[in-house]
Amino acid sequence: MTMYGPSGVDVGDPSEGSVDPAETPARPPGRTELVPRLLGPIALVVVMAALGFLLSDNVLLTLQEVLALAVFATATNLLLGQAGLVSFGQAVFYGLGAYTVALGWLHWQLPFWATFVMAPLLGALVAVPIGLVALRARRLYFALSTLAFSELAYQLAESRYDFTKGANGVFGAFVPTALTYPRTGYLFVLAVTVASLLLLWKVNHSPFGLVLRAIRENRGRMQALGVNVYLHQLLAFVISGAFCALAGAMFVVYSQSSYPELLDWTTSGGPVFMAVIGGMGTFLGPAVGAFIYQFGHDELVRYVSDWQLVLGVVMLVIVMFWPDGLLGGLGRLARLLRKRRGDR
């Protein structure tokens, strides 16, 4: 895993930060190295699957939501951490994914398996025109454009209520009964999460991912080298859109409903903040951030009446003093310790 720049994403000026050579593998890992590297993640997946039989129903249901958010945040981080594109509009796809399942059932009685597969496809499809338009704006203006798309989608969902059922949301039996049981639902969502994260990992570690990061570091240089920056960013946007939509469909397994708030800019801000908490410069950071944020939020809202105050203060402290996020900070700590040891 590589570290992306000293302070994570640079949205403004081209970054001077370079990738720490000690972190980059000089050659692809051989077979003997692969097994120990895979051991950690495999162990994690096994543990999480086992927990499906150990944890209470309540926690399993919350984990379903958290896993959906983990995919949402990781997909968003493809833009944020990898491509350096701050998007405040990924909720458009998240909500689109959720509404695909809900409205597919409501209007055309489509089965869950069909709509679940349709969701990421629709997400990718819709990402094309949005990306084409939004990517014409750079940096901050791109962020504002995606924010506008998010609000636009929310408005449409509220006002086209004959089709979308508006503010009341869509509630119904669109999830197969088997998946409504906490354990099976959790295992299903876990399986989809693992598959999605694997695919997103592949994207990060492909030549495409490398080019994205290079564009993020120095757009001008890449353009001079003949790289079609716009196309690469668009492709990243489409991939992110597809997985965000898939996350939305996963959310429906948990909530068995869809509603307009899933599209608005505050929902878009969620995965961004989760990526910041967990560490935008790392792959699992956003997933960790999703975990911390959702559990923290749920507990907070239940037990603290001034939860907005606490959430605001925590957010402020994190962005001010811990911008690399949890995993980023741990990584820095690890490198620091290693350097100390190396000095002796």
Next chain:
Amino acid sequence: MRRRRLAAVTAAVAMVATTSACGASSAGSDSGGTVKIGISTSLSGSIANLGQTGLQGLKLAIDDINKNGGLLGKQVQVVSADDNITPATGASNVRSMITSDHVVALFGPVASSIASAEEQVAAQYKVPIFFHTSNDASLMSKTFTPYAFQNVPNTVMEPRAVADYLAQQVTKSQPITIATFAPDYSFGHDTVDGFLKALKDLHVNFKLVKQEYPPLGASNISSYLSALVAAKPQYVFNAQYGGDLVAFTKQAASYGFFKDTKVIAMYAYAPLAALGDQAPAGAIGFDRAPFWAINNPQMASFIKAFQTKYGKYPTEWAILAYSAAQQWAWGVKKAGTFEADKLIKVLPGANPPTILGDLTIRACDHQTEVPEYVGTLSSTGDSQFGGLHLYEQPVFTAPFDQIALTCNEVQSMQP
């Protein structure tokens, strides 16, 4: 690099382990002499007042129950949480209250979408839920569950009651011009459509001259308002409520709009208090439970107790929450247990005494046979209630059987 991934994996496992620890420990909450009820509602954001006053009404009801020796010998505790106007948060709050706090009953949120989400959870865990603010008619029809009860006039009843009142005010021969002004979302459209349909059914001779749907939550409505003013309607049916209605009234008043036009809107205690002497005299107001129009000794002492405790008059949400709690408590006493399955056999068809009167809980849809109140705003302040401009007496009380859907109609929509 390996170290970093190890750190990530360790962190993830640690978190999952923590979760399982939290999840596994079931808080033993039914300690000896207490029992808990839960309410997840909107305590922040623009509808915070509806949620907050509902919670206040509920708390007062529970205080009164506890003062009189509790329920079945146990003291009742209220567990509350903010749903942040998000259905997923409402659902997870409620689920957590059921599984961790072991609440024996739930009381309803403000927004109907959140109510639908909570209704699903309540049905799944078989916990009775009482809707006292969210009033979408589909809660008791399309998504009906025997564990749900509603004591607030629903989205079918309210516009019908208003149409009834209007029909009495106008002569059938002269056509009246009507315009509508509603926020551009499902509640706004449903209420307007319901009103117009009810007018047609009552053979009121009217002409629709304008329909405005400003976006929900728009802070700036002057463009929409000026279009409305230009249409010069005799009556305007406005589906806004709370702060939005206050803003509309102030801006419309500065056009002199209320001189030639009768505005019909949800002029309830909160907006009337905010408007003070700017409350539009002659306008038609409708309210789901106006404290000044319900005359019985129980209500009178409730109003006094509420004022003493909270320093304000009770909103309709407080009144409805209080009476819902009364219904629940009566049901528990009658059934002799807190168990949901026995409770839901006792309540339908019964008429528990509440501050709203001894109203029947209709068996086919668990809807309390509440009336809707409609009246004309008075030009003078009511000295009995601190100079507030309220409705002229007698306030029209649209009877339930005239405004509600029939049992046949409801049952045809139920799952």
Next chain:
Amino acid sequence: MDLASLVTPLVGALSAASSLFIVAAGLTLVFGALRLINLAHGSFYMYGAFLATTLAAWSAHTGLWIALAASPLLAAGMGVVVEVGVLRRLYAREHLTQLLATFALLLIFADLALRFWGKGVRGVSPPRVVRGNLELAGAPVPLYDLVIIGAAVVVGGGLWLLLSRTTLGWKIRAVVDDPEVLAASGVNVRLLYTGVFALGALLAGLSGVIIAPQQAVEPGMDAQIIVAAFIVAVIGGLGSITGAAVGALIIGIVETMGASWAPSWASTFIYLLMILVLAVRPWGLLGTPER
């Protein structure tokens, strides 16, 4: 064509535009000088409005007039605290960090407001002298709409004078282009930043007290206003006061036309307009091009 039927929508559009301008002016000014998007701008606006209701409740006749001075001062004070305590440390960081920080502040202020002023709806009446309406070509024109239009002219004119005719204004405009040169010439740039942010906050507080008599003062009004202010500032060009005026006028006119002809689509169209501007001319109609 009947003149009366033109007057009402025209005044409606101008009044809508004026409200939007007064709120957006501070937001765009702060971006222009500090390159910072302040999501807590809505919080200053809300506090200005709430303070007006408190003062009006305390003294029915003079409360609102006192608030006209007190609310902007309160907001400016909050602005100083925010800038010195939080934002100053984040200038070197990316826009994302600043956005998240100001969002966190929005949450904090929202919660504190619930504590100070409760969760109910509050109101304040306009001064008696500007209640009611006057007749213009047979159509009623609300007096308070004229007040708001007048206030927008005063604020706009004042800002223009400040930025183009005073040394302070020149410094504010200069600090965007080259803060190092400015600092080298002896200007206390740090103080300047604080001052500009405080001015932006002051304008927000002022807009709160001016608009309060026409609106409901309630929780959630901070989030409600910020999106509208954004759209205006972006379309007009972040950093340009004239741009904010033009953007406000465009939105006012589009809303009014939409209200008459296609009520459900007006706000959709406005978002599309914002997206279009960002795609074709991201720095807005009157902003400074930057690539």
